[in-house]
Amino acid sequence: MTLLDLKWIRENEEEVRLMLEHRGANFPLDELLKLDAVRREKLTAVEALKARRNDGSKLVGSLKREGKDASALLDELRKLDEEIGNLDAEVSSIQGKIDELLLQIPNRVHASVPVGRDEEENVVVRTWGDPPNFDFEPKPHWDLGTTLDIMDFERGVSLAQSRFTVLKGMGARMERALIQFMLDLHTTEHGYVEIEPPFLVNTATMRGTGQLPKFAEELYKCADDDLWLIPTAEVPLTNMHAGEILSEDRLPIYYTAYTPCFRREAGSHGRDVRGMLRQHQFDKVELVKICHPEKSYDELERLTRNAEKVLQLLELPYRVICLCSGDMGFAASKTYDIEVWLPSQGKYREISSCSNCEDFQARRINTRFRPRDGGRPRFVHTLNGSGIAIGRCLIAVMENYQRADGSIAVPDALVPYMGGIREIGPLR
RNA sequence: GGUGGGGUGGCCGAGCAGGCUUAAGGCACUCGCCUGCUAAGCGAGUAGAGUGGCAGAAACCGCUCUCGAGGGUUCGAAUCCCUCCCCCACCGCCA
DSSP states (O other), rough: OOOOOHHHHHHHHHHHHHHHHTTTTOOHHHHHHHHHHHHHHHHHHHHHHHHHHHHHHHHHHHHHTTTTHHHHHHHHHHHHHHHHHHHHHHHHHHHHHHHHHHHHHOOOOOSOOOOOSSGGOOEEEEEOOOOHHHSSSSHHHHHHHTTTSEEEEEHHHHOTTTTOEEOOOOHHHHHOOOOOOOOIIIIISSEEEOOOOSSSHHHHHHHHTTOOTTGGGGBBBBBBOOOOEESHHHHHHHHGGGOOEEEGGGEEEEEEEEEEEEEOTOOOOSSSSSTTTSOEEEEEEEEEEEEOOHHHHHHHHHHHHHHHHHHHTTTTOOOEEEEEEETTOOOOOOOEEEEEETTTTTEEEEEEEEEEEEEHHHHHHOOOEEETOOOEEEOOEEEEEEEEEHHHHHHHHHHTOOOTTTTTEEOGGGGGGGTTEEEEEOOO
């Protein structure tokens, strides 16, 4: 990992302080700055000694070649070596502490983000469609799914745990149809390249997008291998060009992928326990962009619209909100959440989250581009968004398209993907 | 899992009995010269990161580090030793 961001922090101390305050984050900035000062002081000292050693070593070489005695010089160099060893150890110990701290500092907040403490202060940006009017009491998806025998919550639990669900028959079919529908839309209409990434990634990859080290308790880890189950396809997609210097002509890069996502939901005990709104395993189609730093906020608007398009084509009412500074994720500089209408709850629930991470992840994974006019490589900006969460979309379709008799109409856009089936009724 | 061969700059590829290598040479690219145009030819240049010189930025100059990763030996490591990762070939196992 590069430490360029440290230089920026050093030079923009007050901005960092303000950001931490707006996020409500607890971070020992003074300690970091002090460590940085000490590190640079020691580094300068040890580098001067190394320069002397290098000169001396060369001299030894030429003395020996001429057959002269070099023992006095060798004694001196041996002493130098010891000093260097000690100082080096100090520097790397300080460096280790700095690296640890740097991994825990959240991303900067974009100027357009509302300052606020928690989700109460998020701002509604726009609303699309109208919640349907039912002349009967709309049922929650778990009732619909159980009655139609397309969702089996009990067997999900018996096979695995709570927060696992078995989809069956037309339920499984619609899950698959939604995946196909969304991938087709994003690849053919929106210009994304379809990727099928690994569903397990190593620690370095997990660290690159910011899941580690702070959020290890949210992840499933393999006991015998350095592998973690991905909590979102954002992780493998954003890491695709880790360590690379791309030519500017390759930007922007758009990737989309369908993957299952695995989350321990460690901090969510008791929330959304019924139904399949909050699962340990869920399907998602993800959108990722890797782009030029000056274009990233335009790209964020477009990416959000790309996700919204899914709901528009499915004719599901939704709204877009802009998260306030205190409610944003660790890696994001700006985030729009898309919330879909759920009739059984009478409210909007998150179905997509679209973020611009600016260069936060790019620094961690070291993805840069070489500017067209030459010059030093610069960090790219990375963006990600759900395009969209499949399980929650299935729920939204079921609840919004339910009829009085408990059957479910298939949205027109989905009919071709359902083999022409227009409604899901009770199994005969 | 076993055996053997590898991992060097944007790419190819030498170096691997430790010190005249500040990583040879080639390709590609950039600039200049030459030239009706193009090609060829000639000349020069072309990695990244950290840090210092400046109050700061750019430019420039210096130093340190980087030859898959991390340790070790040594005054000195691309070169020797150890561990790990990855690639290739064959064998075993396997959807």
